[in-house]
Amino acid sequence: xxxxxxxxxxxxxxxxxxxxxxxxxxTRARRRRAAGSAARTAIQAALIVIWCLLPFYWxxxxxxxxxxxxxxxxxxxxxxxxxxxATAFDPANNQLGLGLANSLFxxxxxxxxxxxxxxxxxxxxxxxxxxxxxxxxGFVLGASMFPGVALLTPLFGLFTDxxxxxxxQALIIPYISGALPLTVYTLNSxxxxxxxxxxxxxxxxxxxxxxxxxxVILPLAAxxxxxxxxxxxxxxxxxxxxxxxxxxxxxxxxTTVIGQFTGSQPHQVPYTATMxxxxxxxxxLIILVLIFQRRIVAGLTAGGVKG
Amino acid sequence: MTTADPxxxxxxxxxxxxxxxxxxxxxxxxxxxxxxxxxLLPTIVVMAVVVGYxxxxxxxxxxxxxxxxxxxxxxxxxxxxxxLENYTHWLLQQCATATGTHVACASGTLAASFWNSVFVTxxxxxxxxxxxxxxxxxxxxxxxxNFRGRGILRAAVLVPWAIPTAxxxxxxxxxxxxxxxxxxxxxxxxxxxxxxxxxxxxxxxxDTWKTTPFMALLILAGLQLIPxxxxxxxxxxxxxxxxxxxxxxxxxxxxxxxxxxxxxTLDALRMYDLPQILTGGGGGRGDATTTLSILVVDQVKSGxxxxxxxxxxxxxxxxxxxxxxxxxxxxxxxxxEKKARKVAKEV
Numbered sequence: 001x002x003x004x005x006x007x008x009x010x011x012x013x014x015x016x017x018x019x020x021x022x023x024x025x026x027t028r029a030r031r032r033r034a035a036g037s038a039a040r041t042a043i044q045a046a047l048i049v050i051w052c053l054l055p056f057y058w059x060x061x062x063x064x065x066x067x068x069x070x071x072x073x074x075x076x077x078x079x080x081x082x083x084x085x086a087t088a089f090d091p092a093n094n095q096l097g098l099g100l101a102n103s104l105f106x107x108x109x110x111x112x113x114x115x116x117x118x119x120x121x122x123x124x125x126x127x128x129x130x131x132x133x134x135x136x137x138g139f140v141l142g143a144s145m146f147p148g149v150a151l152l153t154p155l156f157g158l159f160t161d162x163x164x165x166x167x168x169q170a171l172i173i174p175y176i177s178g179a180l181p182l183t184v185y186t187l188n189s190x191x192x193x194x195x196x197x198x199x200x201x202x203x204x205x206x207x208x209x210x211x212x213x214x215x216v217i218l219p220l221a222a223x224x225x226x227x228x229x230x231x232x233x234x235x236x237x238x239x240x241x242x243x244x245x246x247x248x249x250x251x252x253x254x255t256t257v258i259g260q261f262t263g264s265q266p267h268q269v270p271y272t273a274t275m276x277x278x279x280x281x282x283x284x285l286i287i288l289v290l291i292f293q294r295r296i297v298a299g300l301t302a303g304g305v306k307g
Numbered sequence: 308m309t310t311a312d313p314x315x316x317x318x319x320x321x322x323x324x325x326x327x328x329x330x331x332x333x334x335x336x337x338x339x340x341x342x343x344x345x346x347l348l349p350t351i352v353v354m355a356v357v358v359g360y361x362x363x364x365x366x367x368x369x370x371x372x373x374x375x376x377x378x379x380x381x382x383x384x385x386x387x388x389x390x391l392e393n394y395t396h397w398l399l400q401q402c403a404t405a406t407g408t409h410v411a412c413a414s415g416t417l418a419a420s421f422w423n424s425v426f427v428t429x430x431x432x433x434x435x436x437x438x439x440x441x442x443x444x445x446x447x448x449x450x451x452x453n454f455r456g457r458g459i460l461r462a463a464v465l466v467p468w469a470i471p472t473a474x475x476x477x478x479x480x481x482x483x484x485x486x487x488x489x490x491x492x493x494x495x496x497x498x499x500x501x502x503x504x505x506x507x508x509x510x511x512x513x514d515t516w517k518t519t520p521f522m523a524l525l526i527l528a529g530l531q532l533i534p535x536x537x538x539x540x541x542x543x544x545x546x547x548x549x550x551x552x553x554x555x556x557x558x559x560x561x562x563x564x565x566x567x568x569x570x571x572t573l574d575a576l577r578m579y580d581l582p583q584i585l586t587g588g589g590g591g592r593g594d595a596t597t598t599l600s601i602l603v604v605d606q607v608k609s610g611x612x613x614x615x616x617x618x619x620x621x622x623x624x625x626x627x628x629x630x631x632x633x634x635x636x637x638x639x640x641x642x643x644e645k646k647a648r649k650v651a652k653e654v
Contacts, residue, residue, distance in 0.1 A: 044449050045456065049463040055516060056466050058488060059478050071486040117349045124346035128339050136347060143358055145570070145629065147577040149603040150622040151358065153614045154365035156607055177357040184350060238471040240580040245604055255473035259584050271481045278474040289469040290462055297461070300521070301528035 056282075063276040070271050084276035093264055095249070096277055099257035106171055106253060107236040111229050113172075114179035119225065122187030127196065137188075144181035148241045151177060156245060166248025174242045179232045186231060189302030190224035227295040234285065254281050362622075365615045369393050373610035393616035397421045417606050420594045421617075425624075428598045430507065431582075432575035435514045440568055442515065443522030448556075450523065451530045464520035472517065476584035479513035483585070503595045506586045510596055514581055518574075522567055529563025530556070565636045572632065576625050579604070599624070 065072065066079035067087075089096050124130070125137060151174050159170045198220070202212040240255040247256050258277055263270025289296055372389040395401045395409075400419055402412040412418040450460055467475070482489050483499035490497055499509040533556065541551050557564075579600035586596045597605075599621045606614040 038454060041449060041452050041454050042456070044445075045454065045460045048446050048449060049460055051516070052463045052467050052520065055478055055482060056470065058482065059474075062481065071484070071491075073488060073491045117353050120346040121350035124343040128343040128346075130340040130343035133343075139354075140350075142629075143354060145573040145625070146358065147600065147618070147621055147625050148579070149577065149600045150365060150618045151361050153603065153607055153611055153618045154361035154368065157368065157611045158361065158364065173357050176353065180350060180353060180357075234469070238473070240471070240473045240583075241600065241604070244583070245607060255471055255580075258471070258473045258477055259580075261477065269484070271484065274477050275481060278470075278477055282470050282474055285469050285471075286466055289465050293462055293465060296465070297524055297528075301525050 059275045059278050059282075062272055063279040065272055067270075067272045084272045085280070087264060087270065087273040088261075088277040088280065090264070093262055093270075093273070094257050094277070095252060096254070096257050096280070098250075099252055099254035100281070102168075102251055103237050103254040106168065106175065106251075107233045109168075109172055110175040110179050110236045111232045113176055114183040114232050115225060115229055118180050118183035119187060121184045122191055125184070125188045126191030140181045140184050143177070144185060146177070146181075148174075148178070152242060152245055159246065165246075166251055168251055170246050171243060171251060171253070174246065175236045175239060178239070179236055182235060183228050183232050186228045186299050186302055187224060190228070190299070191221070194220055194224070223295060227292065227299040230288065230292060230296060231299050234289075237285065366619055368612045369616035369619050371612045373612045393613045394620065396613060397617050397620060417602060417609075420597060420602065423594050424597050424599050424602045427507070427594075427596060428576060428578070428600075431510060431514070431578055431598065432572055434511050435518070435575050436568060436571050438511070438515045439519045439522045439571060440564070442519045443526050443567070444564075446519065446523035447526035447530055450527050464523055466520075467517050468520045468524075470517070472580035473584055475513060475517045476581050479509065479516075479581075480585050483509045500586055506595050510578075510582050510585060513585060514575070514578070517581075518571065522571060525567035525570070526560065526563060529560050529567075532563070533559045565632075569629065569632045569636075573625055573629055576628060577621075 061075075061077050062070070063084055064077055064080045064082070065084075066081045067084065069079045072078065087093060091097070121136075121140075125133065125140075155170070155174055156165075159165045159167075164170045194217075196217075198216050199212050202216045203209070207215065238255065239253070240259060243253040243256045244259060247253060258274065258281060261270060261274045261277060263273055370388055370390065370393070372387045372392070392401075392403070392409075396403075396412075396418050398421070400412040400421065401409040402416065402418060403409055446464065450457065450464070470478075481487055484490075485496075485498065485500075487499075489499065497505050499505045537555055537559070538551055541555055546554065577600050578598050582596040582598055583601055583604075599617070603614055603618045603621060606617055
């Protein structure tokens with residue numbers, strides 16, 4: 001029956017042995033095609049990996065290359081030195097260490113505030129029914145798509161007027177405007193997929209509401225909260241627009257340090273030292289991302305495919 | 308909004324107005340609504356302070372005059388209602404003179420490059436989003452296949468995404484340097500930093516490299532929702548790979564694709580970091596890569612109220628684009644079930 005449909009109407013009247021030969025030939029052809037397509041997939045996958053990693057590889061090679069050989073085209077590491085890192089961290093040139101500390105401090109503060117405030121809203125949006133839910137959701141999403149420059153001008157004037165220009169709160173406050181919607185949105189997506197029936201089951205088995213929350217819900221929600229925290233932290237660590245205008249020497253973040261990187265020699269662009277600084281800023285982030293790869297991908301795409 | 312709510316289903320079912328326990332169900336329902344608003348309150352308050360207040364302030368400021376010479380007294384004054392003057396300054400390039408009249412702004416002023424910035428912003432948005440969608444779709448299809456080493460591929464695409472844009476910009480700044488590796492490989496002498504179109508395409512290439520993986524991950528998540536048996540059935544019916552792509556993959560991927568494109572477009576319209584660092588916000592004659600965001604930051608230093616008008620214009624442009632997107636393509640961004648059902652019915 002099935003061979004008839006594969007062979008098509010033209011051969012429908014032919015003898016039975018002809019069918020099986022035909023199907024055999026088709027199976028063999030399909031196997032050949034399968035082998036060929038596996039090879040094609042592998043080649044394309046290799047192309048993508050190379051495209052994604054090559055510029056990053058070039059940054060690492062340059063970071064370890066002697067400044068005298070900056071424009072050496074050798075794709076393999078040569079003239080290896082650690083001097084670029086020393087130059088990058090030299091406070092006479094750049095405040096890279098201070099920038100790292102500032103970004104860590106600001107990122108952590110923003111993430112904690114956004115999580116503490118946003119977790120309640122995310123829970124309400126995921127679990128409760130109330131009028132205006134769609135509006136609140138749209139508002140949260142709209143806020144996360146908000147252009148940073150629209151906040152920059154009023155805040156710049158406002159912070160100057162109240163004497164907050166160049167303080168930490170002058171960066172933390174606008175950063176929350178980006179981190180909070182992101183937190184609510186991502187957590188909401190995670191919460192919607194949690195097995196909340198377990199909470200009810202725990203209550204029926206004799207847990208108090210607090211116990212059910214502590215023993216059942218918290219362990220389930222912890223990974224979601226943690227992933228959201230990583231995403232919020234990365235977003236604030238990578239922020240540049242607001243930082244570039246609202247920072248002072250004291251509060252410069254790591255992105256502003258990199259953006260205005262200067263070398264020890266005037267009139268010479270410090271490419272190798274900049275690449276070294278780039279490696280310092282990027283590698284911890286990449287390690288973090290690779291360790292929590294699955295969760296981060298889940299968090300990144302959580303909102304996008306719900307439709 | 309939701310249908311799976313047993314309490315309302317019972318309470319509002321017709322002809323049972325006297326059902327016992329109805330009052331307590333209503334009370335439960337009221338309590339749930341009150342709790343929801345209580346839980347939302349902190350977020351709403353914080354957003355009102357960090358976003359709502361600055362925006363209102365910004366719109367108010369955009370109707371105030373920047374520091375200027377009062378033509379009657381000859382003194383420098385700041386403030387005072389000036390109507391739409393700050394907006395016409397940008398949209399029509401009208402600059403105030405010392406005598407209080409308005410003339411066309413001289414070329415080289417920030418206002419004169421407004422429409423150029425609008426063009427640059429949309430050019431970057433359209434070109435990068437088109438490229439990122441095509442490459443992202445390709446990457447996602449490969450990532451969705453089963454093969455050995457898929458883990459390496461999925462890890463590799465996260466690398467460009469994780470690198471801060473400021474670092475990405477410096478990295479490509481080095482790659483596109485005069486003696487840099489791009490020119491060495493192309494065996495050319497392209498001056499990426501200051502040639503009009505070369506500097507624009509340097510930004511496009513760097514942005515495509517950095518953001519395609521994000522697009523690919525969003526699309527991949529959509530691909531994984533398509534059940535494998537749909538393809539199996541299509542193969543049984545003799546559909547070719549190309550037919551399968553256009554008749555199954557694309558239509559079923561549409562909701563995820565629309566959301567991904569919307570997110571990326573809105574993000575691309577506020578592009579700042581890459582052109583600011585890679586080409587110093589200039590390139591070409593000095594404004595080849597000046598996006599609207601860069602223009603606002605430049606203006607902040609020389610007149611906040613005028614900058615407020617410009618940032619309001621930028622905000623409105625992005626808002627209008629988002630609105631058109633959602634209306635035309637029916638992007639279901641809030642994940643509301645009503646819309647999802649409608650889309651499901653259409654498919």
